[in-house]
Amino acid sequence: MKENDPGGARGGVGTLPGPGAPAQAAAGGARRRGGRAARDNRAAYAFLTPWLAGVLVFTIGPMLFSLYLAFTRYDLVSAPHWIGFDNFRHMFETDPRYLKSVRVTLTYVVVSVPLLLAFSLGLAMVLNRGLRFLTGYRALFYLPSLIGGSVAVAALWRQVFGEEGIVNKALGAIGIDHGSWVGNPGSALYTIVILQVWAFGSSMIIFLAGLRQIPRELYDAAAVDGAGAVRRFRSVTLPMLSPLVFFNLLLGVVNAFQAFTGAYVVSNGTGGPSDSTLFYTLYLYEQGFAQLNMGYAAAMAWVLVLGLAIFTGLLFLSSRYWVHYGDER
Amino acid sequence: MSTAPGLAAVRTPRQSRPAHRPRPPLFGRRLTRSPLLLAVARHSGLIVLLVVMLYPLLWMVGASFRPDNKVFTTLGLFTGDFTTSNYSSGWSGGDQLNFSRFFLNSLTITVLAILGNLLSCSLTAYAFARLEFRFKRVLFALVLGTLLLPYHVTMVPQYILFNQLGWVNTILPLVAPKYLATDAFFVFLMVQFIRALPRDLDDAARIDGCGHLGIFCRVILPLSVPALGTTALFTFIHTWNDFLGPMLYLTDPDHWTVSQGLGSFLDATGQSSYGSLFAMSTLSLVPIVGFFIAAQRLLVEGVATSGLK
Numbered sequence: 138m139k140e141n142d143p144g145g146a147r148g149g150v151g152t153l154p155g156p157g158a159p160a161q162a163a164a165g166g167a168r169r170r171g172g173r174a175a176r177d178n179r180a181a182y183a184f185l186t187p188w189l190a191g192v193l194v195f196t197i198g199p200m201l202f203s204l205y206l207a208f209t210r211y212d213l214v215s216a217p218h219w220i221g222f223d224n225f226r227h228m229f230e231t232d233p234r235y236l237k238s239v240r241v242t243l244t245y246v247v248v249s250v251p252l253l254l255a256f257s258l259g260l261a262m263v264l265n266r267g268l269r270f271l272t273g274y275r276a277l278f279y280l281p282s283l284i285g286g287s288v289a290v291a292a293l294w295r296q297v298f299g300e301e302g303i304v305n306k307a308l309g310a311i312g313i314d315h316g317s318w319v320g321n322p323g324s325a326l327y328t329i330v331i332l333q334v335w336a337f338g339s340s341m342i343i344f345l346a347g348l349r350q351i352p353r354e355l356y357d358a359a360a361v362d363g364a365g366a367v368r369r370f371r372s373v374t375l376p377m378l379s380p381l382v383f384f385n386l387l388l389g390v391v392n393a394f395q396a397f398t399g400a401y402v403v404s405n406g407t408g409g410p411s412d413s414t415l416f417y418t419l420y421l422y423e424q425g426f427a428q429l430n431m432g433y434a435a436a437m438a439w440v441l442v443l444g445l446a447i448f449t450g451l452l453f454l455s456s457r458y459w460v461h462y463g464d465e466r
Numbered sequence: 467m468s469t470a471p472g473l474a475a476v477r478t479p480r481q482s483r484p485a486h487r488p489r490p491p492l493f494g495r496r497l498t499r500s501p502l503l504l505a506v507a508r509h510s511g512l513i514v515l516l517v518v519m520l521y522p523l524l525w526m527v528g529a530s531f532r533p534d535n536k537v538f539t540t541l542g543l544f545t546g547d548f549t550t551s552n553y554s555s556g557w558s559g560g561d562q563l564n565f566s567r568f569f570l571n572s573l574t575i576t577v578l579a580i581l582g583n584l585l586s587c588s589l590t591a592y593a594f595a596r597l598e599f600r601f602k603r604v605l606f607a608l609v610l611g612t613l614l615l616p617y618h619v620t621m622v623p624q625y626i627l628f629n630q631l632g633w634v635n636t637i638l639p640l641v642a643p644k645y646l647a648t649d650a651f652f653v654f655l656m657v658q659f660i661r662a663l664p665r666d667l668d669d670a671a672r673i674d675g676c677g678h679l680g681i682f683c684r685v686i687l688p689l690s691v692p693a694l695g696t697t698a699l700f701t702f703i704h705t706w707n708d709f710l711g712p713m714l715y716l717t718d719p720d721h722w723t724v725s726q727g728l729g730s731f732l733d734a735t736g737q738s739s740y741g742s743l744f745a746m747s748t749l750s751l752v753p754i755v756g757f758f759i760a761a762q763r764l765l766v767e768g769v770a771t772s773g774l775k
Contacts, residue, residue, distance in 0.1 A: 174598065180678040181599035188590040188653065189605075191646025196612055199623035206622065213629065260515075268508065276762050277516055279769075283754055287707040288725040289747035290523075292732055296740070297522045306541040335519065339769050346770035387614075395616050398709045402729065418618055425622050426714065438619045445616060 206435035213429055224436035235437070237412050238420040241326060242394060245416065249330040250389040254382065257337040261344035262374070275345065278338050285336025291402035295319055298328040319403055322413040329399045329414060340385045347381040348374070379460045387452055394445055397422070417441060523751075530744035537740045553749070556742035565746055567720065568727040572706060575637050575723060579705040580698050582644030583652055587697060588690065590647045591656030592682050596668065609657075613650040617710075625714060639715045640708075644701075652697045659693035660686055695764050703754055724750045 182189075207224060209217035228235045264274055284290050296302050298318035308315055318324045351374065359369045375382070397418040400408065408415030408423070421441070425434030528543035530552050536545055557565050593599070594606055628639040647653055663686065671681045687694070709725040716722055722730075728750060731743045758765065 177597045177678075178599045181593040181597040181602075184589045184593035184597070184678070184682075185605070187586045187645065188609075188647035191586070191643060191648045192608060192612065194627075195624060195643050195646065195648050196615070196620060199620040199627065202623040202626070203619060213626065263508065263512065266508070268505075268512075270509075272762075274512055274516070275766060276758075277520065279766060280755070280758060281519060283703055283758055283765075284707070284751055287751065287754075288709050288728040289750045292728055292743060292747055293522055293526050295732070296526075301538045303522065303525055303541050310541070342766055342769045391614055391616070395618065398707075401709070402732065405732065421618055421621075422710070426625070431622050431626070435622045438616075438622060441616055442619050445614070449614060 203435040203438055206432050207439050208436075209432040210430075211432040211435075213431055217432065220432070224433050225440070227433070228436065228440065234412060234415065234420060238408070238415045238417045241408075241413065241415050242417040245326060245330060245333075245396065246390060246393040248327075249333045250386065250393055252330065252334050253337050253340060253389055254385055256334055257340035257385070258344050258378070258382070260337070261341045261348055264341075264345060265348040275342065279342055280338065282336040282338035282340075285332060286398055288398060288402055291332070291399045294328060294332050294399070295403045295405075298324075320410055322409075322411045325404065325410055325413045329396070329403055332399045332403075333393065333396065340389070343381055343385060344378065347378050351377045376461045380462055383452070383456050383460045387449060390448060390452070391445065394441070394448075526744050527748050530741065530748045532741065534739065534741040537744070552741035552745035555739075556746040557749075563727055563731060564719075565724070565727055565749070568722050568724045569749075571637075571716075571721060572723040572725075575640050575712075576702055576705045578637070578641045579644045580701045582641060583647075583649055583697055583701045584694055586645050586647035587649065587652040587656055588687065588694065589682070590653045591660055592678075592686055594653070594657045595660035596665075596681075596686070597678070606657075609650050609653055612648075613654060621710075621714070628715065634715055635718050635721060637716070637721065640705075640711050649701070652701070655697060656690065656693050659690055663689050692764065692767070695761070696767075699757060699761055699765055702757065706754060 206217060208219060208221060210220050210223075211217040260278060264271060264278075268274065281290075298304055300317040300320065302318070304318065305315055318328050355373045355377070356369060359373050364372060395418055396416055400414045400416040400419050401422075404410075404414045404419075406419075408419045417437070421434050421437045424430045424437065524543055525541075529537045531548050531550065532539075532545055533547055533549050533551070536547065539545070556563075590609075594602070594609070624639070625634075628634055631638075633639050633642075667685050667689070668681050671685050676684060707725065708723075709729065712723045712726050713729070716726065719730075724746075728743065728747060731739070731746065
């Protein structure tokens with residue numbers, strides 16, 4: 138592999154056999170084949186050099202280093218100090234805020250992802266009925282998912298659900314008095330759930346594309362057999378869409394576990410009130426970069442990876458029972 | 467909401483099996499058979515939903531044009547007094563909040579990130595889509611693995627690495643990785659796209675004497691413009707919206723991005739300058755909404771075909 142000559146990246150690509158190729162191609166059959174395979178091999182690694190370097194320097198290397206750090210105490214200033222499993226023990230035994238952050242994140246994932254899926258599938262089905270102005274609707278519903286991750290929208294959210302926010306103004310108009318939604322530990326997390334669900338557009342577009350692929354004949358056949366709307370949804374739409382449901386579910390879960398900006402901005406970086414929006418990533422950031430407990434943060438990151446791996450692994454396992462790719466008939 | 471498929475509305479009513487016609491109504495569905503009434507009901511439902519969803523944004527834009535003391539007074543969009551002072555005061559900032567600077571910084575980072583992703587992801591994708599080589603399956607599995615890997619795992623050690631390199635407080639940590647194809651999603655997107663291109667053109671170019679670099683530059687890249695466009699647009703949106711990355715690496719206010727500027731606006735100020743915050747928030751969304759309007763079809767198709775978010 139090329140990773141030991143990082144400087145050769147550009148050179149490797151540049152020295153690909155350009156003009157030399159036809160001469161070699163004109164040579165005898167068997168030799169040409171062998172020569173071409175070897176050349177393809179070399180060319181492939183030349184093309185892959187930037188990516189390989191990136192994976193090693195920015196992904197695999199750091200992951201291994203953080204695995205080491207997870208067993209140390211490290212504050213960026215003095216050398217890492219090996220402490221064995223202390224970080225992990227602290228996490229699960231003596232750090233209530235850590236456990237709280239796990240609970241907050243799991244709640245967030247379990248509430249927001251199904252809501253997001255239901256909402257995007259429901260709207261996709263409404264839009265898939267030969268409506269006029271479909272492109273217009275599709276575009277407008279999609280817009281929030283482009284900006285939902287921005288600081289601007291998170292800042293706006295803090296205002297919308299704040300004490301004097303427009304939600305309370307609207308509720309006040311119909312005679313309901315409610316304090317700040319973001320300031321209340323019981324509701325703060327759900328304002329961020331709403332922010333996530335608000336950005337449902339991209340999942341909806343994926344569902345919409347999938348709905349168009351479902352052959353009409355299936356619905357006709359189901360209708361002839363006397364299937365009602367609910368039955369047709371359960372027996373035709375859902376099975377046919379199941380690969381996309383799986384895809385959106387997987388991405389939704391992965392994204393939800395990593396949500397950061399919304400919680401950070403809405404809670405002003407504290408995860409408050411009373412740690413009710415202390416997302417895993419927020420606590421990790423706080424430990425690693427505010428308190429410089431980098432060993433502890435690395436340990437947290439590894440638990441997150443393992444947790445996510447188990448979660449997605451279970452999803453993949455379960456998918457055998459409910460995802461139909463249509464070629465198993 | 468009725469869940470019958472969309473075709474029902476267009477099809478002529480079926481007479482053949484009247485036995486199945488009378489079905490017990492579900493959640494009050496089919497109150498009427500009139501297609502016009504149904505369409506009206508559907509459209510008004512969608513419009514109400516859209517208004518509720520987008521109202522906060524409209525309200526923010528409205529509030530950004532109000533004097534500071536009127537920002538929170540109304541639920542409506544317009545009050546009598548219209549002012550652009552929030553924009554001018556926010557833009558030139560006082561103290562450390564200099565948004566013209568922040569916009570320039572964001573723009574620089576975004577442009578460099580886009581170039582990096584286009585270059586490195588397309589090179590990588592060409593190898594995976596068109597070439598046979600040893601360990602291809604293992605390496606492609608690695609691409610898919612990094613796709614799902616949370617950013618936070620590498621966050622701490624990467625910070626340590628960039629700190630050692632002396633890159634903290636420069637834009638390099640945010641830009642350099644893009645030149646090494648670290649955004650696996652775009653690699654994946656382009657692999658899928660290039661795989662679908664016909665190979666005849668490659669062969670023709672090869673016969674005409676092109677090597678792999680020639681095929682890549684003269685055949686694959688020109689044909690991949692839609693995928694490159696999608697990559698560029700989503701890189702733009704991700705980079706422009708990114709908050710955590712800049713927050714980690716850009717500590718000097720001179721280097722801040724727009725997101726950081728907005729973030730510190732929130733920290734530093736009380737209720738009094740919400741007008742300027744909303745004005746700058748609005749401006750920060752303008753490039754995204756602009757691109758969205760200009761390239762709406764490309765974006766939507768990109769999501770529909772690749773599953774990018």
